[in-house]
Amino acid sequence: MSSEANAIPSELPDASANSTFTNALKCSLPIFFGYIPFGFTCGFLFQRLGYDVFVGPLMSLFVLAGSAQILAITLIAAQASILDIALTTFLINLRHIFYGLSLLERYQCGILKKLYMIFGLTDETYSLLTSSPPREKSQDLNHCFYVTALIHSYWIMGTILGSYCGASLSLDLPGIEFVPTAIFVILTIEQAANVQTITPFVIALLAAIIPLILFPKNMLFIAIALSAGMLIIHKIWETRKLCN
Amino acid sequence: MQLAYIFGVIGAMSLATFCTRAVPFFAAEKMKDNALIRHLGKFLPASIMFLLIVHCIKETPIRSVPYGIPEFIAITYISIIHAYKRNTLLSLLTGTLLYMILLPNDFVINFFK
Numbered sequence: 001m002s003s004e005a006n007a008i009p010s011e012l013p014d015a016s017a018n019s020t021f022t023n024a025l026k027c028s029l030p031i032f033f034g035y036i037p038f039g040f041t042c043g044f045l046f047q048r049l050g051y052d053v054f055v056g057p058l059m060s061l062f063v064l065a066g067s068a069q070i071l072a073i074t075l076i077a078a079q080a081s082i083l084d085i086a087l088t089t090f091l092i093n094l095r096h097i098f099y100g101l102s103l104l105e106r107y108q109c110g111i112l113k114k115l116y117m118i119f120g121l122t123d124e125t126y127s128l129l130t131s132s133p134p135r136e137k138s139q140d141l142n143h144c145f146y147v148t149a150l151i152h153s154y155w156i157m158g159t160i161l162g163s164y165c166g167a168s169l170s171l172d173l174p175g176i177e178f179v180p181t182a183i184f185v186i187l188t189i190e191q192a193a194n195v196q197t198i199t200p201f202v203i204a205l206l207a208a209i210i211p212l213i214l215f216p217k218n219m220l221f222i223a224i225a226l227s228a229g230m231l232i233i234h235k236i237w238e239t240r241k242l243c244n
Numbered sequence: 245m246q247l248a249y250i251f252g253v254i255g256a257m258s259l260a261t262f263c264t265r266a267v268p269f270f271a272a273e274k275m276k277d278n279a280l281i282r283h284l285g286k287f288l289p290a291s292i293m294f295l296l297i298v299h300c301i302k303e304t305p306i307r308s309v310p311y312g313i314p315e316f317i318a319i320t321y322i323s324i325i326h327a328y329k330r331n332t333l334l335s336l337l338t339g340t341l342l343y344m345i346l347l348p349n350d351f352v353i354n355f356f357k
Contacts, residue, residue, distance in 0.1 A: 033333070034332060034333060037333060037336075037337075038332075038336075041336075051247075051250055052247075055247075055250055055254075058254060059253075059254045059257070062254050062255070062257075062258040063254060063257045063258050063261055064261070065257070065261045067296075068257060068261060069257070071296060071299075072253065072257060074299075074300065076250070076253060082249070082252045082253055082256050083256075085253050085256060085257060086256035086257060086259070086260045087260070089256070089257045089260040089261060090260040090261075090263065090264060091292060092292060092296070093260065093261050093264040093265070094264055094285075094288060094289065094292070095285075095288075095289035095292075096261075096264045096265045097264050097265075097267050097268065097275075097285055098268065098275070098282075098285045099265065099268070100265060100266070100267065100268030100269050100272075101268045101272060101275065101276070104268065104269065104272055107269070114269075118262065118265050118266050118269060119261075119262050119265065121265040173344065174344065174347060174348060175314075175340070175343050175344030175347045175348075176340070176344070178315075178318060178339075178340050178343040178344070178347075179336070179340055180296075180300050181297060181300040181301055181315070181318075181319065182318070182322055182335070182336050182339045182340050182343070183336065184293055184296040184297045184300060185297055185319050185322045185323055185326070185335075185339070186322060186326050186332055186335050186336060187293045187296075188290070188293040188294050188296075188297060188323075189322075189323055189326045189327055190293075190326075190330075191289055191290035191293050191294075192290065192327075193327075193330075194290070195286060195287060195290050199287065200287040200288070200290035200291040200294070201290060201291070201294050203291055204290075204291035204292075204294040204295050204298075205294070207291070207295070208295060208298045212298070212302060216302060219298070219299065219302060220295060220296070220298075220299045223295050223298070224288075224291070224292055224295055227288065227291040227292070227295065228284060228288055228291075231283065231284055231287050231288060231291065232280060232283075232284070235279075235280060235283045239279075
Protein backbone atom coordinates (compact mmCIF):
# COMPACT_ATOMS: atom_id res chain seq x y z
CA MET A 1 0.00 0.00 0.00
CA SER A 2 2.66 2.50 1.05
CA SER A 3 4.72 1.99 -2.10
CA GLU A 4 1.66 2.79 -4.17
CA ALA A 5 1.11 5.93 -2.15
CA ASN A 6 4.73 6.93 -2.78
CA ALA A 7 4.25 6.46 -6.50
CA ILE A 8 1.56 9.13 -6.58
CA PRO A 9 3.15 12.36 -7.88
CA SER A 10 3.50 15.00 -5.18
CA GLU A 11 1.38 17.51 -7.11
CA LEU A 12 -1.67 15.47 -6.18
CA PRO A 13 -1.90 15.92 -2.40
CA ASP A 14 -5.69 15.47 -2.51
CA ALA A 15 -5.41 11.98 -3.91
CA SER A 16 -3.10 10.91 -1.09
CA ALA A 17 -5.36 12.48 1.54
CA ASN A 18 -8.25 10.61 -0.03
CA SER A 19 -6.49 7.28 0.13
CA THR A 20 -5.57 7.86 3.78
CA PHE A 21 -9.25 8.50 4.48
CA THR A 22 -10.37 5.44 2.51
CA ASN A 23 -7.83 3.37 4.41
CA ALA A 24 -9.09 4.63 7.75
CA LEU A 25 -12.63 3.87 6.62
CA LYS A 26 -11.70 0.28 5.75
CA CYS A 27 -9.78 -0.15 9.00
CA SER A 28 -12.62 1.10 11.17
CA LEU A 29 -15.38 -0.86 9.43
CA PRO A 30 -15.48 -3.69 12.01
CA ILE A 31 -16.04 -1.04 14.69
CA PHE A 32 -18.89 0.40 12.62
CA PHE A 33 -20.71 -2.92 12.95
CA GLY A 34 -20.15 -2.94 16.69
CA TYR A 35 -20.92 0.71 17.40
CA ILE A 36 -24.15 1.03 15.42
CA PRO A 37 -26.04 -1.56 17.53
CA PHE A 38 -24.29 -0.49 20.75
CA GLY A 39 -25.05 3.19 20.08
CA PHE A 40 -28.59 2.21 19.07
CA THR A 41 -29.12 0.49 22.44
CA CYS A 42 -27.66 3.47 24.27
CA GLY A 43 -29.97 5.90 22.43
CA PHE A 44 -32.99 3.63 22.84
CA LEU A 45 -32.46 3.22 26.60
CA PHE A 46 -31.74 6.93 27.01
CA GLN A 47 -34.99 7.80 25.29
CA ARG A 48 -36.89 5.93 27.99
CA LEU A 49 -35.80 8.60 30.48
CA GLY A 50 -38.22 10.94 28.73
CA TYR A 51 -35.92 13.70 27.49
CA ASP A 52 -36.18 15.38 24.09
CA VAL A 53 -34.98 13.22 21.25
CA PHE A 54 -31.82 15.30 20.64
CA VAL A 55 -30.42 14.89 24.17
CA GLY A 56 -29.18 11.29 23.78
CA PRO A 57 -27.22 12.05 20.58
CA LEU A 58 -25.92 15.23 22.24
CA MET A 59 -24.47 13.11 25.04
CA SER A 60 -22.81 10.82 22.49
CA LEU A 61 -21.37 13.87 20.69
CA PHE A 62 -19.75 15.28 23.84
CA VAL A 63 -18.97 12.20 25.95
CA LEU A 64 -18.08 9.28 23.63
CA ALA A 65 -17.78 6.60 26.32
CA GLY A 66 -20.11 3.65 25.80
CA SER A 67 -20.11 1.86 29.14
CA ALA A 68 -20.10 5.11 31.13
CA GLN A 69 -23.07 6.40 29.13
CA ILE A 70 -25.03 3.18 29.63
CA LEU A 71 -24.33 3.34 33.36
CA ALA A 72 -25.25 7.04 33.46
CA ILE A 73 -28.72 6.12 32.20
CA THR A 74 -29.30 4.05 35.33
CA LEU A 75 -27.92 6.85 37.53
CA ILE A 76 -30.00 9.56 35.81
CA ALA A 77 -33.09 7.39 36.24
CA ALA A 78 -32.32 7.32 39.98
CA GLN A 79 -31.80 11.14 39.92
CA ALA A 80 -28.22 10.84 41.16
CA SER A 81 -26.33 14.11 41.70
CA ILE A 82 -24.11 15.51 38.93
CA LEU A 83 -21.06 15.08 41.16
CA ASP A 84 -21.86 11.40 41.76
CA ILE A 85 -22.27 10.81 38.03
CA ALA A 86 -19.03 12.63 37.24
CA LEU A 87 -17.05 10.63 39.83
CA THR A 88 -18.54 7.34 38.66
CA THR A 89 -17.77 8.22 35.02
CA PHE A 90 -14.20 9.05 35.99
CA LEU A 91 -13.78 5.72 37.78
CA ILE A 92 -15.33 3.62 34.99
CA ASN A 93 -13.06 5.32 32.47
CA LEU A 94 -9.97 4.92 34.66
CA ARG A 95 -9.03 2.02 32.42
CA HIS A 96 -8.27 4.63 29.73
CA ILE A 97 -5.59 6.19 31.87
CA PHE A 98 -2.75 4.24 30.26
CA TYR A 99 -3.96 4.26 26.67
CA GLY A 100 -2.24 7.52 25.83
CA LEU A 101 1.18 6.20 26.89
CA SER A 102 1.60 4.15 23.74
CA LEU A 103 0.41 6.99 21.52
CA LEU A 104 2.47 9.88 22.93
CA GLU A 105 4.94 9.88 20.05
CA ARG A 106 2.33 9.41 17.37
CA TYR A 107 0.10 12.27 18.54
CA GLN A 108 2.52 15.10 17.75
CA CYS A 109 0.42 17.85 16.19
CA GLY A 110 -1.46 21.10 16.71
CA ILE A 111 -3.24 21.55 20.01
CA LEU A 112 -6.84 21.40 18.73
CA LYS A 113 -6.31 18.26 16.69
CA LYS A 114 -4.44 16.69 19.62
CA LEU A 115 -7.18 17.58 22.12
CA TYR A 116 -9.75 16.06 19.80
CA MET A 117 -7.78 12.84 19.39
CA ILE A 118 -7.33 12.57 23.17
CA PHE A 119 -11.07 13.15 23.61
CA GLY A 120 -11.77 10.34 21.14
CA LEU A 121 -9.41 7.78 22.65
CA THR A 122 -11.98 5.04 23.30
CA ASP A 123 -11.24 1.34 23.92
CA GLU A 124 -11.89 0.67 20.25
CA THR A 125 -9.81 3.57 18.89
CA TYR A 126 -6.94 2.52 21.13
CA SER A 127 -7.01 -1.14 20.16
CA LEU A 128 -7.37 -0.35 16.46
CA LEU A 129 -4.50 2.14 16.40
CA THR A 130 -2.12 0.11 18.53
CA SER A 131 -2.82 -3.33 17.07
CA SER A 132 -1.58 -2.40 13.60
CA PRO A 133 1.93 -0.97 12.99
CA PRO A 134 2.06 2.83 12.51
CA ARG A 135 1.84 4.02 8.92
CA GLU A 136 4.65 6.02 7.39
CA LYS A 137 5.19 9.24 9.26
CA SER A 138 3.57 11.65 6.81
CA GLN A 139 0.32 9.68 6.83
CA ASP A 140 0.15 8.26 10.34
CA LEU A 141 -1.21 11.38 12.03
CA ASN A 142 -4.00 11.78 9.50
CA HIS A 143 -4.76 8.09 9.77
CA CYS A 144 -5.14 8.38 13.58
CA PHE A 145 -7.27 11.50 13.16
CA TYR A 146 -9.60 9.95 10.58
CA VAL A 147 -10.01 6.75 12.60
CA THR A 148 -10.90 8.79 15.71
CA ALA A 149 -13.41 10.95 13.82
CA LEU A 150 -14.99 7.97 12.03
CA ILE A 151 -15.47 6.01 15.25
CA HIS A 152 -16.95 9.12 16.88
CA SER A 153 -19.38 9.47 13.97
CA TYR A 154 -20.43 5.78 14.13
CA TRP A 155 -21.23 6.21 17.81
CA ILE A 156 -23.34 9.32 17.13
CA MET A 157 -25.13 7.66 14.20
CA GLY A 158 -26.04 4.64 16.32
CA THR A 159 -27.35 6.86 19.12
CA ILE A 160 -29.44 8.96 16.71
CA LEU A 161 -31.02 5.81 15.26
CA GLY A 162 -31.77 4.43 18.73
CA SER A 163 -33.14 7.72 20.06
CA TYR A 164 -35.49 8.17 17.12
CA CYS A 165 -36.70 4.58 17.28
CA GLY A 166 -37.18 4.90 21.04
CA ALA A 167 -39.17 8.10 20.53
CA SER A 168 -41.31 6.97 17.60
CA LEU A 169 -41.94 3.32 18.39
CA SER A 170 -44.38 3.38 21.25
CA LEU A 171 -43.72 -0.25 22.12
CA ASP A 172 -42.09 -0.72 25.48
CA LEU A 173 -39.86 -3.75 25.38
CA PRO A 174 -40.06 -5.31 28.85
CA GLY A 175 -36.66 -6.66 29.79
CA ILE A 176 -34.66 -4.18 27.67
CA GLU A 177 -33.43 -2.68 30.97
CA PHE A 178 -31.24 -5.78 31.25
CA VAL A 179 -28.88 -4.43 28.55
CA PRO A 180 -26.57 -2.53 30.96
CA THR A 181 -26.16 -5.69 33.07
CA ALA A 182 -25.39 -7.72 29.95
CA ILE A 183 -22.80 -5.20 28.79
CA PHE A 184 -21.00 -5.24 32.12
CA VAL A 185 -21.01 -9.05 32.24
CA ILE A 186 -19.35 -9.02 28.80
CA LEU A 187 -16.81 -6.40 29.88
CA THR A 188 -16.05 -8.41 33.04
CA ILE A 189 -15.34 -11.52 30.96
CA GLU A 190 -13.08 -9.42 28.71
CA GLN A 191 -11.24 -8.14 31.79
CA ALA A 192 -10.90 -11.67 33.16
CA ALA A 193 -9.32 -12.81 29.89
CA ASN A 194 -7.02 -9.83 30.13
CA VAL A 195 -5.77 -10.17 33.74
CA GLN A 196 -5.79 -14.00 33.91
CA THR A 197 -6.41 -14.10 37.67
CA ILE A 198 -9.48 -13.99 39.89
CA THR A 199 -7.86 -11.71 42.51
CA PRO A 200 -9.52 -8.42 41.37
CA PHE A 201 -12.93 -10.11 41.30
CA VAL A 202 -12.58 -11.61 44.78
CA ILE A 203 -11.48 -8.20 46.03
CA ALA A 204 -14.47 -6.52 44.34
CA LEU A 205 -16.86 -9.04 45.87
CA LEU A 206 -15.43 -8.45 49.35
CA ALA A 207 -15.50 -4.69 48.81
CA ALA A 208 -19.17 -4.81 47.79
CA ILE A 209 -20.56 -6.59 50.85
CA ILE A 210 -20.35 -3.90 53.54
CA PRO A 211 -21.49 -0.90 51.42
CA LEU A 212 -24.27 -3.07 49.96
CA ILE A 213 -25.68 -3.57 53.47
CA LEU A 214 -24.89 -0.15 55.00
CA PHE A 215 -25.03 2.31 52.06
CA PRO A 216 -26.87 0.61 49.19
CA LYS A 217 -27.43 3.92 47.38
CA ASN A 218 -23.74 4.82 47.22
CA MET A 219 -22.54 1.24 47.02
CA LEU A 220 -20.74 1.62 43.69
CA PHE A 221 -18.52 4.53 44.60
CA ILE A 222 -17.58 3.25 48.07
CA ALA A 223 -16.92 -0.28 46.81
CA ILE A 224 -14.63 1.01 44.03
CA ALA A 225 -12.64 3.03 46.58
CA LEU A 226 -12.41 -0.02 48.88
CA SER A 227 -11.27 -2.19 45.95
CA ALA A 228 -8.53 0.28 45.09
CA GLY A 229 -7.39 0.24 48.73
CA MET A 230 -7.36 -3.55 48.88
CA LEU A 231 -5.49 -3.83 45.58
CA ILE A 232 -2.80 -1.49 46.94
CA ILE A 233 -2.51 -3.56 50.14
CA HIS A 234 -2.36 -6.72 48.03
CA LYS A 235 0.46 -5.25 45.94
CA ILE A 236 2.48 -4.15 48.99
CA TRP A 237 1.96 -7.54 50.59
CA GLU A 238 3.16 -9.35 47.45
CA THR A 239 6.24 -7.14 47.15
CA ARG A 240 7.13 -7.87 50.80
CA LYS A 241 6.71 -11.58 50.17
CA LEU A 242 9.09 -11.37 47.22
CA CYS A 243 11.68 -9.47 49.24
CA ASN A 244 11.69 -11.98 52.09
CA MET B 245 -37.89 17.67 31.87
CA GLN B 246 -35.01 19.28 33.74
CA LEU B 247 -32.72 20.32 30.89
CA ALA B 248 -30.25 22.13 33.18
CA TYR B 249 -29.67 18.89 35.09
CA ILE B 250 -29.09 16.78 31.99
CA PHE B 251 -26.79 19.38 30.38
CA GLY B 252 -24.85 19.48 33.65
CA VAL B 253 -24.56 15.69 33.55
CA ILE B 254 -23.34 15.74 29.93
CA GLY B 255 -20.77 18.46 30.66
CA ALA B 256 -19.47 16.73 33.78
CA MET B 257 -19.24 13.34 32.05
CA SER B 258 -17.46 14.88 29.08
CA LEU B 259 -14.88 16.49 31.35
CA ALA B 260 -14.42 13.38 33.53
CA THR B 261 -13.92 11.15 30.48
CA PHE B 262 -11.50 13.59 28.86
CA CYS B 263 -9.43 13.77 32.06
CA THR B 264 -8.88 10.00 32.20
CA ARG B 265 -7.73 9.99 28.58
CA ALA B 266 -5.50 13.07 28.90
CA VAL B 267 -3.49 12.05 32.00
CA PRO B 268 -0.60 10.29 30.18
CA PHE B 269 -0.08 13.31 27.93
CA PHE B 270 0.79 15.34 31.03
CA ALA B 271 2.26 12.83 33.44
CA ALA B 272 3.86 10.13 31.29
CA GLU B 273 7.14 9.96 33.21
CA LYS B 274 5.55 9.67 36.65
CA MET B 275 3.18 6.97 35.41
CA LYS B 276 5.88 4.83 33.83
CA ASP B 277 7.96 4.85 37.02
CA ASN B 278 5.24 4.15 39.57
CA ALA B 279 4.72 0.42 40.11
CA LEU B 280 1.64 0.99 42.26
CA ILE B 281 -0.12 3.02 39.55
CA ARG B 282 0.70 0.36 36.99
CA HIS B 283 -0.69 -2.29 39.35
CA LEU B 284 -3.94 -0.35 39.78
CA GLY B 285 -4.12 0.34 36.05
CA LYS B 286 -3.96 -3.37 35.38
CA PHE B 287 -6.31 -4.73 38.04
CA LEU B 288 -8.71 -1.96 39.12
CA PRO B 289 -10.69 -1.96 35.83
CA ALA B 290 -11.46 -5.66 36.41
CA SER B 291 -12.78 -4.96 39.92
CA ILE B 292 -14.81 -2.00 38.62
CA MET B 293 -16.48 -3.99 35.84
CA PHE B 294 -17.50 -6.65 38.35
CA LEU B 295 -18.88 -3.98 40.71
CA LEU B 296 -20.90 -2.51 37.84
CA ILE B 297 -22.71 -5.83 37.50
CA VAL B 298 -23.45 -5.75 41.23
CA HIS B 299 -24.69 -2.17 40.86
CA CYS B 300 -27.05 -3.18 38.05
CA ILE B 301 -28.61 -6.16 39.82
CA LYS B 302 -28.57 -4.96 43.42
CA GLU B 303 -32.25 -3.94 43.36
CA THR B 304 -33.50 -7.22 41.94
CA PRO B 305 -36.10 -8.63 44.36
CA ILE B 306 -34.93 -12.10 45.34
CA ARG B 307 -37.56 -12.89 47.99
CA SER B 308 -40.55 -12.67 45.63
CA VAL B 309 -41.46 -14.14 42.23
CA PRO B 310 -39.41 -14.63 40.06
CA TYR B 311 -36.66 -14.67 42.73
CA GLY B 312 -34.02 -13.14 40.46
CA ILE B 313 -33.91 -16.34 38.44
CA PRO B 314 -34.12 -14.68 34.98
CA GLU B 315 -31.14 -12.50 35.97
CA PHE B 316 -29.19 -15.49 37.24
CA ILE B 317 -29.83 -17.60 34.12
CA ALA B 318 -29.12 -14.75 31.68
CA ILE B 319 -25.89 -13.71 33.43
CA THR B 320 -24.66 -17.31 33.53
CA TYR B 321 -25.53 -17.76 29.85
CA ILE B 322 -23.75 -14.53 28.79
CA SER B 323 -20.64 -15.41 30.82
CA ILE B 324 -20.35 -18.82 29.17
CA ILE B 325 -21.15 -17.79 25.60
CA HIS B 326 -18.83 -14.79 25.82
CA ALA B 327 -15.95 -16.78 27.31
CA TYR B 328 -16.22 -19.21 24.39
CA LYS B 329 -17.08 -17.01 21.42
CA ARG B 330 -15.81 -13.55 22.49
CA ASN B 331 -18.38 -11.98 20.16
CA THR B 332 -19.83 -8.94 21.96
CA LEU B 333 -22.78 -8.46 19.65
CA LEU B 334 -23.79 -12.13 19.79
CA SER B 335 -23.52 -12.26 23.60
CA LEU B 336 -25.43 -9.00 24.06
CA LEU B 337 -28.28 -9.78 21.67
CA THR B 338 -28.91 -13.40 22.60
CA GLY B 339 -28.39 -12.74 26.32
CA THR B 340 -30.88 -9.86 26.42
CA LEU B 341 -33.32 -11.83 24.30
CA LEU B 342 -33.07 -14.77 26.70
CA TYR B 343 -33.79 -12.43 29.63
CA MET B 344 -36.77 -10.90 27.83
CA ILE B 345 -38.20 -14.35 27.18
CA LEU B 346 -37.65 -15.52 30.77
CA LEU B 347 -38.92 -12.37 32.47
CA PRO B 348 -42.67 -12.36 31.74
CA ASN B 349 -42.86 -16.11 31.43
CA ASP B 350 -44.69 -18.29 33.91
CA PHE B 351 -42.25 -21.06 33.12
CA VAL B 352 -39.81 -20.04 35.83
CA ILE B 353 -42.55 -19.52 38.40
CA ASN B 354 -44.32 -22.80 37.65
CA PHE B 355 -41.05 -24.61 37.88
CA PHE B 356 -40.92 -23.81 41.58
CA LYS B 357 -44.52 -24.69 42.36
